[in-house]
Amino acid sequence: MAFDPVLAEIRFGTGLSAQRSLPNGSEDLLRRLSGPDTAAQTYPIPSLFGEGGVEVRLYNELLRARNKARGTKDEEAARKELVAQRRKMKKTEMRNARNILLRGIMSEDGFRERLVWFWSDHFTIGPRNQQLRANLASYAEDAIRPNVAGRFADLLWAAEIHPIMQVYLDQQRNFGPNSVAAQKSKKQLGLNENLAREMLELHTLGVGGGYSQADVTGLAGLLTGLQIEKFTQTVFKARTAEPGPFMILGQYWGGETKTREADLRAFIEALAVNPVTLRHLARKLAVYFVADMPDEGLVEHMASALIGSNGDLMAGYRAMIEHPAAWDPAPSNVKPPLDFVVSACRALDVHPAMIERMKDGNVQSKFLVPMSLMGQSWMNPGGPDGLPEADDRWVSPQGLAERIQWSMTAPQALLTRLPDPRDFVVTALADRAPETVKFAAKAAETEWEGVGLILSSPAFQRR
Amino acid sequence: MKRRDFLIRSALLGCSAAASPFMTPVALASAPWDARLVVIILRGAMDGLDMVRPYGDPDYSALRGGLTGGGVGEADLNGFYALHPSMEPLRPLWQQGSLGFAHAVSTPYRDQRSHFDGQDLLEAGTVGLDQGRSRDGWLNRLLQCVPGVSGETSFALGRDRMLLMRGDAPVSTWAPESDLNLSPQARLLLEMVSHDDPLFSGAVTDAIHIAESLGLIDVPETALDAQDMVSQRMKDNRKDAANGHMLLADFAAARLKEEARIAAFSLNGWDTHKGQKNAINRAGAQLAEVIGGLHDNLGPEIWGKTVVLAMTEFGRTARINGSAGTDHGTGSAMVMAGGALRGGQVWSDWPGLAEADLYAKRDLMPTRDVRAHAAWTLRSLFGIDQSVLETKVFPGLDMGGDPRLVL
Numbered sequence: 070m071a072f073d074p075v076l077a078e079i080r081f082g083t084g085l086s087a088q089r090s091l092p093n094g095s096e097d098l099l100r101r102l103s104g105p106d107t108a109a110q111t112y113p114i115p116s117l118f119g120e121g122g123v124e125v126r127l128y129n130e131l132l133r134a135r136n137k138a139r140g141t142k143d144e145e146a147a148r149k150e151l152v153a154q155r156r157k158m159k160k161t162e163m164r165n166a167r168n169i170l171l172r173g174i175m176s177e178d179g180f181r182e183r184l185v186w187f188w189s190d191h192f193t194i195g196p197r198n199q200q201l202r203a204n205l206a207s208y209a210e211d212a213i214r215p216n217v218a219g220r221f222a223d224l225l226w227a228a229e230i231h232p233i234m235q236v237y238l239d240q241q242r243n244f245g246p247n248s249v250a251a252q253k254s255k256k257q258l259g260l261n262e263n264l265a266r267e268m269l270e271l272h273t274l275g276v277g278g279g280y281s282q283a284d285v286t287g288l289a290g291l292l293t294g295l296q297i298e299k300f301t302q303t304v305f306k307a308r309t310a311e312p313g314p315f316m317i318l319g320q321y322w323g324g325e326t327k328t329r330e331a332d333l334r335a336f337i338e339a340l341a342v343n344p345v346t347l348r349h350l351a352r353k354l355a356v357y358f359v360a361d362m363p364d365e366g367l368v369e370h371m372a373s374a375l376i377g378s379n380g381d382l383m384a385g386y387r388a389m390i391e392h393p394a395a396w397d398p399a400p401s402n403v404k405p406p407l408d409f410v411v412s413a414c415r416a417l418d419v420h421p422a423m424i425e426r427m428k429d430g431n432v433q434s435k436f437l438v439p440m441s442l443m444g445q446s447w448m449n450p451g452g453p454d455g456l457p458e459a460d461d462r463w464v465s466p467q468g469l470a471e472r473i474q475w476s477m478t479a480p481q482a483l484l485t486r487l488p489d490p491r492d493f494v495v496t497a498l499a500d501r502a503p504e505t506v507k508f509a510a511k512a513a514e515t516e517w518e519g520v521g522l523i524l525s526s527p528a529f530q531r532r
Numbered sequence: 533m534k535r536r537d538f539l540i541r542s543a544l545l546g547c548s549a550a551a552s553p554f555m556t557p558v559a560l561a562s563a564p565w566d567a568r569l570v571v572i573i574l575r576g577a578m579d580g581l582d583m584v585r586p587y588g589d590p591d592y593s594a595l596r597g598g599l600t601g602g603g604v605g606e607a608d609l610n611g612f613y614a615l616h617p618s619m620e621p622l623r624p625l626w627q628q629g630s631l632g633f634a635h636a637v638s639t640p641y642r643d644q645r646s647h648f649d650g651q652d653l654l655e656a657g658t659v660g661l662d663q664g665r666s667r668d669g670w671l672n673r674l675l676q677c678v679p680g681v682s683g684e685t686s687f688a689l690g691r692d693r694m695l696l697m698r699g700d701a702p703v704s705t706w707a708p709e710s711d712l713n714l715s716p717q718a719r720l721l722l723e724m725v726s727h728d729d730p731l732f733s734g735a736v737t738d739a740i741h742i743a744e745s746l747g748l749i750d751v752p753e754t755a756l757d758a759q760d761m762v763s764q765r766m767k768d769n770r771k772d773a774a775n776g777h778m779l780l781a782d783f784a785a786a787r788l789k790e791e792a793r794i795a796a797f798s799l800n801g802w803d804t805h806k807g808q809k810n811a812i813n814r815a816g817a818q819l820a821e822v823i824g825g826l827h828d829n830l831g832p833e834i835w836g837k838t839v840v841l842a843m844t845e846f847g848r849t850a851r852i853n854g855s856a857g858t859d860h861g862t863g864s865a866m867v868m869a870g871g872a873l874r875g876g877q878v879w880s881d882w883p884g885l886a887e888a889d890l891y892a893k894r895d896l897m898p899t900r901d902v903r904a905h906a907a908w909t910l911r912s913l914f915g916i917d918q919s920v921l922e923t924k925v926f927p928g929l930d931m932g933g934d935p936r937l938v939l
Contacts, residue, residue: 136752140854239661263661403731441691452691454668465683465730466738467705470712473722473739477713501791505728509721518718525722527729 070396074132075499080446081358081390082179084412087288087496089177095390099336099383101178102218108176109214112168113160113511117207117232122301124161126155129200129300139222158203162338163429164439165206166447171424173411184217184386185209186407191350192228192272193455194237195448200300201233205448221350221380222341226334229268232297237476238264238453245293245311267453280318287315291322291336294329294388305330318343319386347375347385354389356458360401364394400501400531403460406443408532409472410436410479412525416497419483435479442471472530477521490519503528558583564680567872568788568838569915570826571671571796571906574819576803578844579858580865581896582812583619584633584878588612591885599808613878618816622823622869628807630835630873632865634905634936635880636900638846645860647803650845655695657903659928669700670903671796674925675912676702686785689780689797697796708779712743716778721843730827745786779821785829788838802844806855820871823869836871839938841906843867847896851884861895866902872913879905879935900932905933912938 077086077098078084078373087089092098116120131151138147173182189209194200212231216224228234235241244251244258251258269280294310297303311322313332318340321333340346351371355363367389374383389395404412408501414424427435437447444463450456457463480487490510495500506526513519523529585593587604588611607614609626613635625631640660641653649661657670675681681701688697688705697703714722719740726732757807777799784795799822801815818844827835847864868875883889883897891897907921907929922929 080744144854198646261661400729438709439692442710444705449693451695451698454667461731464735465705465709466735466742467707469732469735470710470739470743473714473736474710474712479720503725503728505725509725512717512721514715514717518715518721522718522721522725526725527732528725530732532727 070393070398071397072390073396075501076396076398077178079501081183083176083182083408084179085497085499086415087418095387098180098390099387102181103383104178106181106214108172108178108182111175112171114168114206114210115204116211117204117301118211121204121207124158125200125204125301126299128158132200158526159431162203163432166432167424167427169206170411170414170436171421174414174419174424175421181217185214187354188213188217188224190351190450190455192234193450193453194233195450197236201236205233212313218383221382222338224339224382226274226337228272229264229337230295230303232303235264235295235297235303237298238267240264240292240295240441242288243293244309245290247312248293248310249308258336260286261292262286264288265292266477271344271454273349274343275345278345278349282353284317287317290441291317291333294326295333296405309428321373342379344376347380351375351385354385358389359395361459364497367392367394400528400532403463403530404532405456405463406440406445409443410440410475411528413476417484417488423483435482439471439475439479442467444468473521473525476524477517480520481517487516487520490516490523493520495525497523498528501528534664555575557905564678564685565793566837566915567793569909569913569926570784570793570838570840571696572822572842573651573655573796573798574802574844575647575692575800575841576797577650577848577860578802578864579804579808579812579848580635580863581847581850582808583616583816583867584635584865585614585616586635586718586882586885587614589885590802595850595885596852598856610878614719616812616839618813619820622820623825624870625823626876629876630869630871632873632875634868634900634902635878636863636883636896636899637902637905638863639902641846643864647845652695654845657926666695669694669696670906671794672701672703672926674916675678676701677782677916677920684791686794687784687792689795690784692796692798694796695848695851704854706742706783708776708783712739733760777818777822778825781825783830785826788830789834791837802894804848805853805857805859808857813828819867838908839868839870841868841909843902843906849894850890850896851894861892863896863898866905868937874936874939879937901929904931905935906933906936909937
């Protein structure tokens with residue numbers, strides 16, 4: 070079992086397409102990933118530290134103005150302004166959704182998109198307030214995407230301190246009980262352990278990673294001082310920080326509050342190269358890309374590469390795709406809903422203009438609503454542990470019914486002319502098309518049913 | 533086919549689902565108990581002071597006269613509380629003792645008054661959000677503690693994210709927008725292409741059976757037909773929420789008459805900051821229709837074993853705001869129904885509405901944890917151990933005295 074271009078595009082990319090070139094070997098696959106990020110340039114998503122942040126701050130100001138105007142003669146005007154801004158932001162949200170889809174559909178570097186999806190889910194965020202809701206896509210753009218092919222330490226740092234993660238895991242409510250701010254406040258301010266707990270349990274060491282409640286509390290203490298401003302900026306405020314040091318994982322970290330940012334950074338650097346962390350990541354990557362129950366040799370090979378390189382993610386990816394177990398030709402993982410609809414659009418060769426010009430309501434009804442019926446709510450994963458990995462969580466009667474329904478109806482809405490199913494089975498599955506699927510493509514009574522059956526088949530749903 | 537025809541047909545078939553051989557797989561025997569529970573999350577923060585009006589409180593009319601227009605006593609329940617007009621169709625249930633309310637209740641959530649956090653806490657059933665964000669909901673943790681639970685035992689319905697049902701125990705999901713339009717030929721071919729994959733072939737069979745039993749399988753003539761049906765249904769569900777909620781209730785009833793024992797879904801539209809009179813009328817009417825629909829569709833025998841709990845993330849301000857609505861508050865009410873309920877009463881340790889009695893001088897003061905009522909319901913209805921309820925299902929909850937909610 071060795072590198073196979075078709076399987077590479079299906080298992081490590083966003084699916085086969087008649088238009089885009091297949092990677093011709095592991096080196097080509099990795100070279101595309103280390104090259105320029107063409108998809109992001111073509112289909113931009115605003116940063117929270119730029120355009121996206123401007124929107125958020127304006128919305129917040131209008132919200133305050135509206136609240137202040139309650140019960141006065143200015144209320145109606147203030148409300149109208151707020152509603153107008155909310156509408157504008159809804160448009161941003163839908164444009165971002167289109168661009169995320171288009172990146173996957175048009176990319177020549179599908180592995181990068183898949184890594185962005187994987188790491189965005191590993192460092193899950195979701196809606197916590199109206200202010201940030203429309204701009205949640207900025208998080209992956211700012212923190213995840215630039216770091217997927219670099220050092221895990223940089224990815225970890227960028228994800229944890231991004232304002233959207235800070236809000237999602239309540240860091241704005243984490244105050245040192247003995248901080249200046251707590252002593253001067255009338256309210257009872259204290260530690261909030263959410264970010265610390267998820268950082269250890271989900272983002273790094275993993276469940277059973279050998280940390281204790283005391284380590285969580287220690288890390289929550291070390292994290293005090295980190296605060297967000299206007300929902301768009303993370304800053305260090307020494308006055309909210311608990312004086313250290315804190316015992317975490319058998320070592321003291323952080324002393325005086327004024328060097329807290331550097332002390333936290335040092336801790337995160339150490340946590341990122343901890344072998345327990347890197348083993349956890351190796352397994353999770355193997356589960357996501359290869360199989361629910363991955364080959365132990367593959368996991369071990371990836372873990373050693375990550376540990377040996379102090380968390381160089383490229384080394385981990387290289388170890389994965391050079392290992393024979395990654396190329397077992399048997400159809401393996403079920404595509405999550407986003408991966409499914411994107412790979413279907415690629416196979417169907419949906420014209421980008423069709424999606425670029427699609428009305429917001431149609432983006433909802435053709436993509437986002439069906440995806441949520443398949444079990445993946447757009448930008449709303451349900452919990453900090455993100456999307457399920459096990460195949461049987463996706464293939465429920467409801468989820469599968471929606472996949473079938475979408476397969477039967479969406480292609481007609483996205484294309485001016487449906488492909489002949491007998492050709493489409495080759496575009497969509499190449500040499501991986503089972504005889505039964507080829508037969509169904511021929512035997513279907515209509516073109517749309519033929520296309521729908523191919524997309525609904527386990528051969529297409531799995532990768 | 534017109535939307536209306538579809539609804540009528542699906543309602544009829546929904547009721548006759550009991551007779552369908554597809555709907556009675558072997559799982560029937562393994563149901564862990566016989567009683568039924570429906571949990572409805574009222575999203576947006578229901579104004580308990582409007583739905584169950586404490587008109588006998590001397591301070592009520594001064595606070596709320598603008599919404600009730602006086603004359604509240606006409607809708608009297610027990611000399612102190614009155615029913616919101618939108619719930620009036622349920623009065624017969626109140627008289628039969630299968631409708632009741634708990635008042636001045638809330639989760640432990642205080643002060644921040646965010647829908648996101650409030651709903652998270654309500655569905656997680658935990659004490660606070662400072663010990664880690666929740667991954668699972670209290671209904672799922674209940675299922676984790678009971679042997680003999682299968683994927684058929686519980687259904688999370690609708691498109692809303694239901695943290696309440698999220699977790700390691702198996703739970704089925706279904707949304708009324710879902711359907712499956714397959715010609716007989718496509719269906720055979722689908723079974724053929726899935727045949728060698730046990731996971732897929734099992735799910736295909738189940739999906740077809742469920743869709744069939746609900747009358748959801750239409751045979752479209754052309755792709756455009758199929759697409760029209762789907763987009764029409766989407767549109768109807770969006771515009772005409774009046775249908776969406778009844779599809780949830782119909783589906784829940786159809787499943788509960790079979791092997792399902794628990795169903796949960798949400799009803800939205802309770803965030804009445806502005807023009808509350810109309811907004812809450814709409815939401816209240818939907819809730820009343822859902823409860824009425826469950827009563828009618830379940831039939832006397834199953835209804836007699838059923839409890840419905842409708843709970844919300846927090847209440848609303850005691851005073852009316854400048855736009856004839858109310859803002860986010862604290863204490864609210866829980867709506868309960870079902871033949872197994874010891875209804876016809878309002879359970880409350882009424883705190884009063886004088887300014888000094890209000891929470892933070894603005895909201896109805898909660899006098900009981902809404903989770904305690906839910907826990908006692910699970911205790912009485914399913915015989916769950918109190919220690920399991922206080923440590924696993926609602927960790928950290930002190931259930932207090934038994935309100936004797938269930939017959």
